[in-house]
Amino acid sequence: HDVLNKFENIENIHIIEQKNKGFSGARNTGIDYATGRYLMFLDSDDEMLPNGINALLDRAYEYDADIVEGGFRYIYPNGNYSNNPSSNEIKEISMPLGILEGFFWAKVYKREMFDGIRLPEGYWFEDSLNLHILFWRSKKSIIIPELVYGYYKNENGITHTSKKKLKSIDSLYITESLIKDHLKMGFDITLDYYEYFLRMVRLTYFRTREMDEEVRNSIFLCQCHLYESYFSSFSTGVREMVKLESSLKTQNYKTYVYCLELQ
Structure with a gap:
C-alpha cells in the first residue's frame, strides 16, 4: 500500500x-x-x-x-x-x-x-x-x-497446485458455461472450435487426474454430454485426438483414460 x-x-x-x-x-x-x-x-x-x-x-x-x-x-x-x-x-x-x-x-x-x-x-x-x-x-x-x-515459474501457483484441489473441476464448469455464452453471442460452432473443445477435454483431464476415480468418471460423463450436445456432427482432423473423440462418442471411460495417459 x-x-x-x-x-x-x-x-x-x-x-x-x-x-x-x-x-x-x-x-x-x-x-x-x-x-x-x-x-x-x-x-x-x-x-x-x-x-x-x-x-x-x-x-x-x-x-x-x-x-x-x-x-x-x-x-x-x-x-x-x-x-x-x-x-x-x-x-x-x-x-x-x-x-x-x-x-x-x-x-x-x-x-x-x-x-x-x-x-x-x-x-x-x-x-x-x-x-x-x-x-x-x-x-x-x-x-x-x-x-x-x-x-x-511459481511452484506454489495454481498451475502447479490445482491438481490436488477439488476446485480444479472449475476447468469443466467454465468450459460448459462459456460454450453457452459463445452461442448466446451468436458465434458459430466450427471445426476449429471443436478441436479446441477436444484440447480442453484433454487439459481438464490432466488438471483433475489426482481426483478420486468416481469424480474423474463423473467429469468424463459430463464431457460426453457436452460432445453429444454440441459437437457430435464433427470429426477431428488431428490424428492424436481420434481415440479421444471415439471415447466421447462411445462413452468409453477406459479408452478415454488410456489414450490420454499415452500422450
Whole structure:
C-alpha cells in the first residue's frame, strides 16, 4: 500500500482498493475503470520486459489491431530463463483461434473488445474467455517477434497446485458455461472450435487426474454430454485426438483414460 501511495499524485494513474475478488475480480474492476484505447493485464508475480509495452502498443496503433500478442520469457526460481517468441516476424491474422496463446498476459486488447463482457468471477482458469469469446470478436490480430513479458515459474501457483484441489473441476464448469455464452453471442460452432473443445477435454483431464476415480468418471460423463450436445456432427482432423473423440462418442471411460495417459 505504501508503495502504491507513491504514485497516487500522477495524473494518469488511479489507485483502486477493493476486497480480494481474485484474478477475475481485479481484472473486471480494471476494465470498469479503464478509459484508454487499449487494455493490458499483468499478473502480480510477473513483469513486463524492457520496451514490452511500447512494442505491443506501437503495433496496435500501426495496424489498428483488436489484439496484439508478443513473445514471453519463462523465468525460473534459480534465475535461469527460456525465451518463447510468438513469431519470427510480424503476422496479421483474422481468426486467432489456434494461433494466439490462450492466456491474458503478453497481449494488449482494444478496450471495446470487453463491451458487455466481463470475466467469470469465482472460477479458476478464467482466461478461457479468450478462446470462447474474445478471439471470436477479433477482426484483426497481430503477433510480433519481440519478447514483451516475463512469466515467473511459481511452484506454489495454481498451475502447479490445482491438481490436488477439488476446485480444479472449475476447468469443466467454465468450459460448459462459456460454450453457452459463445452461442448466446451468436458465434458459430466450427471445426476449429471443436478441436479446441477436444484440447480442453484433454487439459481438464490432466488438471483433475489426482481426483478420486468416481469424480474423474463423473467429469468424463459430463464431457460426453457436452460432445453429444454440441459437437457430435464433427470429426477431428488431428490424428492424436481420434481415440479421444471415439471415447466421447462411445462413452468409453477406459479408452478415454488410456489414450490420454499415452500422450
